[in-house]
Structure formats: C-alpha cells, structure tokens
Amino acid sequence: MAATGATPDLQVRSLSKRFATHLAVDALSFSVARGSFFSILGPSGCGKTTLLRMIAGFIQPDGGDIAIGGRDLAQVAPNRRPVNMVFQHLALFPMMSVAQNVAFGLARRGVGRAERLRRAEAMLERVGLAGAGGKRTDELSGGQRQRVAIARSLVLEPTLLLLDEPLGALDLKLREHMKVELKQLQSAFGTTFVYITHDQSEALVLSDHVGVMNHGRFEQLGTPQELYYSPATSFVADFVGANNRLAGKALSVAGSLVELDTSGGWVVRARGHGAIAAGAAVEAFIRPEAAMLGRTPAELPAGQTVHSGEVISVLFDGANSVVLLRESRSRLQLRIALPQTGAYSDLQVGAPICFSFDPERAICFPARAAHA
Amino acid sequence: MISSSARCALMVFLALGLLAGTPARADAAKVLRIITWADYVPAEVVAQFRKETGIQVEVTLSNNEEMISKLRATGGAGFDLAQPSQDRILGAQQEFGIYKPLDTSKVRLDEFVPELLATVRTNATLGGRLYGLPYVWGTEGLVYNSKRTRISDYQDLCKPELRGRTAVRLKRPTLMAFALASGTNPFALYGDTKAYTALMQQVGKTLAACKANFRFFYDNKDQLLNGMRAGEIYAAMMWDSGGWALNRENPDIKFINPRSGAIAWMDTFALPARGRNDAGAYAWINFVMRPEIAAKVARSIGNFTAARGADQLMDPRIRAQFAATFPDGLKNIKWYPAIPSGLEEIEGGVLDRVKAAD
Amino acid sequence: MPETAVTALWYRRLVLALLLAPALLWLFALIILPHLDLALLSFRERVAPRQYVVSLAQYRTFFGEPLYWHVFVRTALLSALATALTLLVAFPIAWIIAKLARGRMSALLFVVCLIPFWVSETVRTLGWMILLRESGVLPALLVHLGITRQPVELLYHDATILVGLVYTSLLFMVVPLVGSLESLDNALIEAAYDLGGKGWSILREIVIPHAAPGITAGCIVVFMLTLGNYLTPTLLGGKNSQWFTEQIYTQFITRFNWEQGAAFGFLLLALSTAMVWLGLKISGQRFSDVMRRA
Structure with missing residues (x-):
C-alpha cells in the first residue's frame, strides 16, 4: 500500500x-x-x-x-x-x-x-x-x-x-x-x-x-x-473514467481471456478478472480510447476481431471527441474515441462503421450482485 | 392651506365617522350610558327599568378619579349619567366643566332624605345651580381580625406588631384619616393652603414611616377582601359595606368606627355636560329612588341609599351591623366637604413621596 | 407620447398613494396627532381654573424633584436588567430551537414560549399573584418541602417584578434570536471548533457577532416593552413598584394633571429613544438591519 x-x-x-x-x-x-x-x-x-x-x-x-x-x-x-x-x-x-x-x-x-x-x-x-x-x-x-x-x-x-x-x-x-x-x-x-x-x-x-x-x-x-x-x-471500472459496459454470459474461458455473449448473440472477448466459469453472468468494460475505428475492416489492425455498427451521433469536444454508435447485432450503444487526426470529421449520422479492440485492454468481471 | 387631496382624505374620514355615528344617534333615547361604581347598578334593577321604559342601560365601572378623567378627555361626552362623590363635583366642574346643571323640576325631590339632599346642595352648587343629587352614602373606617389584633384608631395600623399586615389605599381618604388621627381636622384647613400643606406633609411623614406595615396599597375592594379572607392582612382601612360583608362571613373580623371618627362619603347623580339622553337619566333617577327599588340597590351595595324610607326596607342584619358600629348614630362621623381645586395637587405630591419611601 | 408616459407615472403614483393611504392615515391620526397634542400639552402650566400659560414648569418639576428622577432612573435600570436577563434566558432556548431541536420538538418549544400570550396580560399577572402571594401555591410548597418554616411573601419585591417582566418578554427575544441563529451556518461553528475554538470563544467570536442584529433587535423590543409596561410592575411590585409608567398614569388619571403626565410621557419617549440609539452604537448595528430582524 x-x-x-x-x-x-x-x-x-x-x-x-x-x-x-x-x-x-x-x-x-x-x-x-x-x-x-x-x-x-x-x-x-x-x-x-x-x-x-x-x-x-x-x-x-x-x-x-x-x-x-x-x-x-x-x-x-x-x-x-x-x-x-x-x-x-x-x-x-x-x-x-x-x-x-x-x-x-x-x-x-x-x-x-x-x-x-x-x-x-x-x-x-x-x-x-x-x-x-x-x-x-x-x-x-x-x-x-x-x-x-x-x-x-x-x-x-x-x-x-x-x-x-x-x-x-x-x-x-x-x-x-x-x-x-x-x-x-x-x-x-x-x-x-x-x-x-x-x-x-x-x-x-x-x-x-x-x-x-x-x-x-x-x-x-x-x-x-x-x-x-x-x-x-x-x-x-464503471465509476472511474468513461467506460462501455457490456453485460452478458461467459461462453468459454481460455487462459486469461473470456469469451462472452452479450444480448442478441454479439460475442466479444475480454481479459477475465476473478473466478469466472463458463455459463456465469459477467460484465465487460471497454474504454472508449481502447477501441479503434475504421470505415472498412481493412483499416483496422490485423488479428483483431472486427465488429460493425452504425453512427448515432458525433460528440465533438476537441481532444475528447467521441462517436456514439449502435452495434449491429446487439443494438447496444457504444462510445468510442475519435482519433485526433480529424480523419473522421466528415462522419455522417447513420453511416456504417467498423471497430475493433485488443481483448487484453478490455476487462471482464463476474456480474455484481444487485445491491439494495 | 389645505391641498385638495388632503381635503379629500378629510372628507372620507369624516364620512366614515358619520356612518359609524349615525345609527347610535338614532337610538340615543333608547340607551342610557351610566359610568358608576361596582354594584351600584344591579342587573335585576336594569331589567325592571327596561321593562317599564324600554330604555337599555349600559354600565361602565369606574371610580372617582377615572370618572373625572374620562369625562375630561371627552369634554363630558360618552356617558349620560355619572355617579361621582359629592365632594369631587365642584372642583372638577370649575376646572373642566364636565357636567351640566340638573333640572330639579324633572326629579321627585321628596323621595330624597332631606338632610342628605341638603349636604349635597351645599357641596355641589355652583353659580346658584345644582350639579348633583344624593344616591348612596356610607363610611370609611377600620376593619380588623380580632383573632390577630385589636385596634381602635387609624394610627394603630402603624403598631410595630402589625408589620406587613395592614393595608390602605394610597389616596386622599387615607391622608384625611391620618390627619384626623393626628388630632387636626383637615377639612377645617381647606381654605388655608399653607396650613393644609404643612398638615399634609406631616401626615405624609407618618405614612412613610409606617410604610413597612402596609403589605400593599389596594386599588379595589376585592384586593383587600381577599387579603383579609386569606389571613394575609390583619387590619386595614375599609368601607363599611366591605367590612360588614367580611363580618357576616367571619365574625372574628370587625368593622369599627375609629376613635377619630369614620369619614362619610356620598355618591351622587350628575349629568355629564354632553350626555345625549337627559330624559333617560331623569327617568332612571326617579326610578331608583323609589323606596322598593332603592332597597334592592342597597342590598346589592350593602350601603344605605338616599331614598326616603328605603332604610326601613334594608336587610335587618346590615341594620344591626350599622347599630353595632355606630352606637351613637352619626354623631362621630366626618362628612367630606367639597374639595377646593388645587388641594389635590398638594396631596398628590405627598402621596408620591409615600410611594417612594423605603 | 411623452404625455402618456407622464400620465402612466402619475397613475402609478396615485396607486401607490392609495395603497399607502390607510397606513399613513392611521399613523397620522392615531400616533402623530396625539403626540403633537401631548407635546403642546407638556409645555403648558395651569395658573388658575381653565387658565393655562406656556411654560417649562412641567419639565422643571421633573428635574427639580428627586422623587421623579429616582423613579425614572430606577425604571431605566430595571428595564435594562430585565432585558439582559431575558437575553440570558432566551439565548439557550433560541439555540435549542434553531440548532438542536428538530421538527416537532422545535415547534413544541416555540409553543411553550407562546403559551403565555394565550391569556391576557392581566390574567397572567393575576395568576402570578395567586402563585406567589403568602397564602399562595409557591410559599406553601416551600413550607411543604421544608425550605422555609413559614410561608414567605414572594410578591412585592424587585426580583418578582424582574421575573414577571422576563416571562412576559421572553417570546419577543426568542423570535429574533431564532431567526438570526437559524441563518448561522453550522459549518462555521464546526470550522471554528476545528481551528481550536472552545465553547466560549466560538460563542464570542462567531455566534454572537453573527447573531448581533437579532440580539440587538430582541433587546430593543424587550427594552421598549419593559419600559412601557404598566400592569406587571404595578401588580407584582405592589407598594414599592415605582415604575415610571405608573407615574404617568397617576398624573393623568388621579391627579388630573395632564400637563405633567404629558411631560413625563415625553421624557420616557426620550429615554427609550436614547437607549435604542445607545444600544445600536454599542453593538455597531444599523437601525434598518436590526428592524428587519425584529
């Protein structure tokens, strides 16, 4: 300490x-x-x-x-x-x-x-x-x-x-x-x-x-x-800093990585934290800046799973600008940081978009018991 | 110069006053407003008077000083009949002009005891005109609890063993009583301001020296009656009616005629200068002076009235008490003469000093 | 155009004047006029029946007669003492209402302070007399408890007058005090405590300066009420009450000496004005601030 x-x-x-x-x-x-x-x-x-x-x-x-x-x-x-x-x-x-x-x-x-x-x-x-x-x-x-x-x-x-x-x-x-x-x-x-x-x-x-x-x-x-x-x-994870929270069920545990199914069959992988067994309820968190954006899958780093969605809105705030998007399968809303290069300044609402992230930078916890 | 808006406001004010005043004026003949002493206007008599005449009597309770002050403040308005003591009429009339002369033709004078009427005539006539008629009379003497002490004259109230056990009023009757007890008749000195002042100052000294004996100076009869009943007061100056009432409750309490003589007072009928219902006032006077009505009043007050023949209808117990207190009749009783104006200022200064004494 | 503006202004003034008219009329007819009359009266002297001359005789009498002086000063001192005692008694009550008691308890305490005013002052004072007189409840209780061997007369002392006056004035002190203490942020007290303050130093440095307008308002109201009180000192003080209002009453009613009474009245008015001014000077308060609290 x-x-x-x-x-x-x-x-x-x-x-x-x-x-x-x-x-x-x-x-x-x-x-x-x-x-x-x-x-x-x-x-x-x-x-x-x-x-x-x-x-x-x-x-x-x-x-x-x-x-x-x-x-x-x-x-x-x-x-x-x-x-x-x-x-x-x-x-x-x-x-x-x-x-x-x-x-x-x-x-x-x-x-x-x-x-x-x-x-x-x-x-x-x-x-x-x-x-x-x-x-x-x-x-x-x-x-x-x-x-x-x-x-x-x-x-x-x-x-x-x-x-x-x-x-x-x-x-x-x-x-x-x-x-x-x-x-x-x-x-x-x-x-x-x-x-x-x-x-x-x-x-x-x-x-x-x-x-x-x-x-x-x-x-x-x-x-x-x-x-x-x-x-x-x-x-x-929820309280400190901005985060995207995904609740779901663990499908499988492989080493430190947990594969989880969010609602609607959208499957993502994240680093597991604590004892997680397959089938258990879990929560995963992805920082806005941990994910990469791409107009096409080709723009994303090789080897990462590609997810797709559609732009809901662009929240421009200089260095803190983010895009709000809806993931295609789960219809979940995600917040992803815009690179400061200005490459996405022409992004239109409703436009299709891809994103990916390093599973090591996403984290997964056993679901919290609901507090009174 | 009054601006138009101010005049406007004044008009509104006056109009409101008229509105408020009008209904009362219309009923003036139906209402008789009397300012008087407690018990002087019994409810039973009021009811009977109303039945006979249709006039409603409104009573305001007061005492000599307040009566004069209230009438002075309004220039004699607000009441239709007042009942000041006979000795307090003349000075107040000279000074403030608060009464109007009585029309004796409207009163049945033969209903009054002639001696009492004569006394009032002497004391309440100004410029040949009469300002008062006798109503009730009585005396002020001494009351004591024979279980506790025995006294025979006013200055006995200052006996050392009565420390904190006596009471008087801090008013002129007390000054008169102690002057009498000192062997000088204050009434004889009314015309001699210098001698009177000296006498009063001497009396003031006596009372100041006696102050430790007075538990309190009482303002109303009930305060003293309660003190006597509770046993806090052993001896006091007191009106005969109160003394006799105590004696009827507790035979140990005696009312006596002091050696220097009880002081006799007489309360009167007088017409306020700006009264609105003189007819009603005369009707009331004639009504209460009927022997059988006067007897009812006498029972209520516990004193004798000036109505001829009413004393024969008086409560036999009170007649017996009167006889016991005054075995010689009215021989050793001092009547108040009319107070020349100015004397009360001298007395006031003396009373203030008594109050301030340690 | 300018004409309509002028009309509108004139109209607004008229409305304002009409709204204020009842209060001003009241003030003028019932307060200012009688005072003017009394002022004139106090500069008059009777020389013969119904004959008066302009003179300073009434004021000369007051200053030349130690008796009146004595009562005047005594009334002022006892009123000041009663005000101080009321403050001492009221402050803890106000503190409890404002800071410690919650909801119903606080309301209850207020009601306790208010209860005396449900009966008239006369009845209240007579109640005290029944309680305190020699044959009354309290002396009997003292004998019963073995504190005194014989019933003692608790009436007709200066202390009795003070107790009566404090009791009568309590509410008028508590209300402005509660107002000013409630507005005191508790964090200030905690901060002072945190910085090393103790009870007394916090009271002196933080609470009293904060509550000063309320304290001054309460003191002014209580002092004026006490100075002008007639019934309580007269009934409870008995033969020794010697209250200045009693002098005024005596001059007006039993002496028929309105001129002297009016002069006394003005002297009392001058005294209370002077004391209010002095109180404001000492506490460093402004009259308008204080009156807003009262």
Whole structure:
C-alpha cells in the first residue's frame, strides 16, 4: 500500500460507524503516507463524508482506531487534533476580515496579537494573497476564498489537512483552475492532504493515491493509473473514467481471456478478472480510447476481431471527441474515441462503421450482485 | 392651506365617522350610558327599568378619579349619567366643566332624605345651580381580625406588631384619616393652603414611616377582601359595606368606627355636560329612588341609599351591623366637604413621596 | 407620447398613494396627532381654573424633584436588567430551537414560549399573584418541602417584578434570536471548533457577532416593552413598584394633571429613544438591519 518506511501520517484500522440500520463505514483500514495527496472517491451516500468527519473528530466511531502521526486519536476532541479541515462551502467567517480568519486558529492557541497577524500575513503571501488581509471575505473571488480557507488551516501547521469536496460548489472553469492550484499548494507546503470527492476526474488529476469507496468499504486503493487501467472490481471500472459496459454470459474461458455473449448473440472477448466459469453472468468494460475505428475492416489492425455498427451521433469536444454508435447485432450503444487526426470529421449520422479492440485492454468481471 | 387631496382624505374620514355615528344617534333615547361604581347598578334593577321604559342601560365601572378623567378627555361626552362623590363635583366642574346643571323640576325631590339632599346642595352648587343629587352614602373606617389584633384608631395600623399586615389605599381618604388621627381636622384647613400643606406633609411623614406595615396599597375592594379572607392582612382601612360583608362571613373580623371618627362619603347623580339622553337619566333617577327599588340597590351595595324610607326596607342584619358600629348614630362621623381645586395637587405630591419611601 | 408616459407615472403614483393611504392615515391620526397634542400639552402650566400659560414648569418639576428622577432612573435600570436577563434566558432556548431541536420538538418549544400570550396580560399577572402571594401555591410548597418554616411573601419585591417582566418578554427575544441563529451556518461553528475554538470563544467570536442584529433587535423590543409596561410592575411590585409608567398614569388619571403626565410621557419617549440609539452604537448595528430582524 501507500505506506513507505516512515510512519504514515494517517493510519486507520477497522474503523466502523453505523447510523440506525445503515452501516456507513464498514471496518475500514488504510494508511496515508507523509506528504502525499490522498483522495477518497465515491458516489454520494458511500460513507466518505462520515469517514472524513470521524478523522476530523466530529463523529465518534463505533469501532476501530485512528492514528495521526503515529498518535492514537480515539479520545482527542476535534479542537485538539493535529488535523484541520477545509469545508465544502469553505465556512469562512464572514464577520471577520481575511487576516482575522487566518489568525483565528493562532489566537485560539494563545499566540500574541502582533505575532499572529505577522504569521497570517506571511501565510497569505505564500498562497498568493499578499495585501488582501484587510478585505472582507465576500470581496474575494471564489478561488481566492478557497486559498483563504486553506491558508487558515495551514497556518496551524497541521499534520493532516482534510478537504471536504471544496470544489463542488464552483463553476466548471474555476474548478479546472482550482484543481491545478490545489495540487501546487499541496506540493509547495508538503502537508498531507486527504481529499474527498465524488468527481473521479478531480481524484485522478490531484491524487497520489485514491481509495474508491462504495457502501462503506474501499473497492480499490491505488494510484490513479492503477484504478484506470487495472480496476479491481466492476464498480471501479464503471465509476472511474468513461467506460462501455457490456453485460452478458461467459461462453468459454481460455487462459486469461473470456469469451462472452452479450444480448442478441454479439460475442466479444475480454481479459477475465476473478473466478469466472463458463455459463456465469459477467460484465465487460471497454474504454472508449481502447477501441479503434475504421470505415472498412481493412483499416483496422490485423488479428483483431472486427465488429460493425452504425453512427448515432458525433460528440465533438476537441481532444475528447467521441462517436456514439449502435452495434449491429446487439443494438447496444457504444462510445468510442475519435482519433485526433480529424480523419473522421466528415462522419455522417447513420453511416456504417467498423471497430475493433485488443481483448487484453478490455476487462471482464463476474456480474455484481444487485445491491439494495 | 389645505391641498385638495388632503381635503379629500378629510372628507372620507369624516364620512366614515358619520356612518359609524349615525345609527347610535338614532337610538340615543333608547340607551342610557351610566359610568358608576361596582354594584351600584344591579342587573335585576336594569331589567325592571327596561321593562317599564324600554330604555337599555349600559354600565361602565369606574371610580372617582377615572370618572373625572374620562369625562375630561371627552369634554363630558360618552356617558349620560355619572355617579361621582359629592365632594369631587365642584372642583372638577370649575376646572373642566364636565357636567351640566340638573333640572330639579324633572326629579321627585321628596323621595330624597332631606338632610342628605341638603349636604349635597351645599357641596355641589355652583353659580346658584345644582350639579348633583344624593344616591348612596356610607363610611370609611377600620376593619380588623380580632383573632390577630385589636385596634381602635387609624394610627394603630402603624403598631410595630402589625408589620406587613395592614393595608390602605394610597389616596386622599387615607391622608384625611391620618390627619384626623393626628388630632387636626383637615377639612377645617381647606381654605388655608399653607396650613393644609404643612398638615399634609406631616401626615405624609407618618405614612412613610409606617410604610413597612402596609403589605400593599389596594386599588379595589376585592384586593383587600381577599387579603383579609386569606389571613394575609390583619387590619386595614375599609368601607363599611366591605367590612360588614367580611363580618357576616367571619365574625372574628370587625368593622369599627375609629376613635377619630369614620369619614362619610356620598355618591351622587350628575349629568355629564354632553350626555345625549337627559330624559333617560331623569327617568332612571326617579326610578331608583323609589323606596322598593332603592332597597334592592342597597342590598346589592350593602350601603344605605338616599331614598326616603328605603332604610326601613334594608336587610335587618346590615341594620344591626350599622347599630353595632355606630352606637351613637352619626354623631362621630366626618362628612367630606367639597374639595377646593388645587388641594389635590398638594396631596398628590405627598402621596408620591409615600410611594417612594423605603 | 411623452404625455402618456407622464400620465402612466402619475397613475402609478396615485396607486401607490392609495395603497399607502390607510397606513399613513392611521399613523397620522392615531400616533402623530396625539403626540403633537401631548407635546403642546407638556409645555403648558395651569395658573388658575381653565387658565393655562406656556411654560417649562412641567419639565422643571421633573428635574427639580428627586422623587421623579429616582423613579425614572430606577425604571431605566430595571428595564435594562430585565432585558439582559431575558437575553440570558432566551439565548439557550433560541439555540435549542434553531440548532438542536428538530421538527416537532422545535415547534413544541416555540409553543411553550407562546403559551403565555394565550391569556391576557392581566390574567397572567393575576395568576402570578395567586402563585406567589403568602397564602399562595409557591410559599406553601416551600413550607411543604421544608425550605422555609413559614410561608414567605414572594410578591412585592424587585426580583418578582424582574421575573414577571422576563416571562412576559421572553417570546419577543426568542423570535429574533431564532431567526438570526437559524441563518448561522453550522459549518462555521464546526470550522471554528476545528481551528481550536472552545465553547466560549466560538460563542464570542462567531455566534454572537453573527447573531448581533437579532440580539440587538430582541433587546430593543424587550427594552421598549419593559419600559412601557404598566400592569406587571404595578401588580407584582405592589407598594414599592415605582415604575415610571405608573407615574404617568397617576398624573393623568388621579391627579388630573395632564400637563405633567404629558411631560413625563415625553421624557420616557426620550429615554427609550436614547437607549435604542445607545444600544445600536454599542453593538455597531444599523437601525434598518436590526428592524428587519425584529
């Protein structure tokens, strides 16, 4: 896992929390290495907020323990933990100036007035807000406000900074910008960040390691690349990155490759993951960029099975452009990346088209039991 | 200069006022609005009056000061008949002109006890015209619980053992009573402002020194009656009717004529200056002064009325209580003379100081 | 063309004037006119029956007579104290309603604060008297519990007046407080706690500054209600109540001294205006912000 030789900054062991009948966090264990950016990614209701709030100390766990910097925190109140949090809506204090916001925690620690104002000013300078100390918080832009929220926490030099979807409320353009800024801040300060989000793109861009969370457990914990290219479960394959999902029945298993029949007799091959027997229900995933397009079978790489379909629509989005097509036999809808050469810019709706993919780059899991 | 829109608004306002006022005006002769004291207008008598005359009586309960204040505020409108005490008519009339003179030809004067009528004539005549007729009279003396204490004069309320156990009203009768108890007749000094002021200041000091003995200053009869019944109050200044009522409930409670003399009051009929139903008011006066009606009123109040012959129809128990309280008849009773205007301001200052004393 | 525009504007103004007319007429006829009349009255002095001259005598009497001064200052101080006590009592209630209680519980607490207003002030105050008088329920209970040997008179003390005033004013403090506390984002409290704040420092640094308009609004309303209250201090305070409104009543009704009463009334108006101004200055609030909360 992520831990290297040094003591991890955060160690969580069999942490559990139950609300009435709902198990929010289910015997969760993981650790976060010092100085790394760790994300917890999951859909809403997966338990990630509960987990974060237990680390911050706002919720008492039912079982398990949390250690920060090697120190167990079971009985430590949130206002004494070496952990600070950046709230979803930032929770800047509107009744205070920017500098007072940043100096708030220092004042609580008994730092003298002159000293804390000096430190607050220095911290504002480090986050690029030099001279903004006297402003009111509502005079700042969204990005500046986020930097104040981070500065307010980092001025206390916490071991761990928790971030509760701070980009969630921002508009798209600003969100893209803030992603970059967050990453830069984290590497500049070297503080360990634990970041929760439901946005897989944020998690992939920002993190050193990501825990994909579902129903109170981690489905997979790994680097963004591992999650993307080698999802451990069909949930991860589905949730992380765009994917084409094909449900069907395994016809045969040959070595690592599974041959499956999707509805309507369309047969494809994919790399099997986990125990799959012939006849079992399975799910296969093909990344949009894993498949190749061709107007004729001849244009496709030799040795790959050729599939055919018809264009439903072309979704032009520069480097992210895709074509939506309907596979001929199964009538299933697939999403395949358009090459950036512009070779398919004249593609017409309804035009016949061929595609193929390397079975090693498609992945097949036993079908998930339907969750309640 | 009034702008046209303002004039318009004024017209609308006036029109609304007229609309609201009109129906009442039409019925004025059918309604008699009396401002009076509690128990003075029994429901039974009201019903009988309506049956005989068709006039509906509307009663507003009040006391001397409020009666004057309300009539002053409206310049004597709003009521057709008022019942102030005889000594409070003249000053108020001089100052505020809130009453109109009575037409004695419309009243059967032979129904009134002549001595009482004479008293009112003395105290309520201004510029040769009469402003009041007697209705009910009574006295204010002392009431005490004989199980707890025994008192005989007003200043006994200040005995050390009665700390927190007595009550008086913070009004002029209390000042008069304590002045009498100090051996000076305040009524004799009505004409001598300087001497009167000195007397009142001295009385004020006495009351202020006695303040720890007063549990409260009562505003209405029921407050005191409840205090006496609950045993919180041992002795107090009280009207005879209330004292006798307590005595009938509990023989341990006695109403006495203080050594310095009980103070006698008399409430009257007076016509507000802008009353709308004088005919109804005269009809009512003649009606309630009939001996058999007056006796009903007397039973309701527990006091004697000024109707000739009504005392013979009075509850024999009250007659017996009267005889026990006043064995010498009305000899040691002080009647209030009319208060010259200006005196109440002197008394007010003194009462304020008593209230503020520690 | 311009003519129709002018007509339309004129028409809009007319509609606005008509809509406001009832309120303005009401304000003018029932508030401003009587006050003008009272102002004139207060600068008058009676020299003989039905003869008056313009004079400052009424105000001179007030300033020259320590008695009235004493009652005036006492009323102001006790009202301020009652306001402070009401704030102390109301704040936790408002906090529970706004932050802790949910749904039905919160509604129930509001109703508890509202119950006193289902009966008239007179009945309520008389109820207190029955409860607190020497032969009343509470002294009997104290004897029964062995706390006092004999029934004690709980009426007619300053403390009784204060208790009565706080009880009467509670709702008027709770409502603006709940309003201002509800708008306080819980995340702010958590953030302050997360940054090392403790209960008291969070209250001082975050909650109170946020709720300041509500607190000021509640205090102004309660102070004015208390200052102008007549029944509660008079009935519960008994012989020692010495409330300034009682002085005004006495001057008007039992002394027939309208001139003095009017002067007293204006002095009370001046006092409450001054206190409101002072309260706004101290809390650094703007009148319009505060009144929106009230």
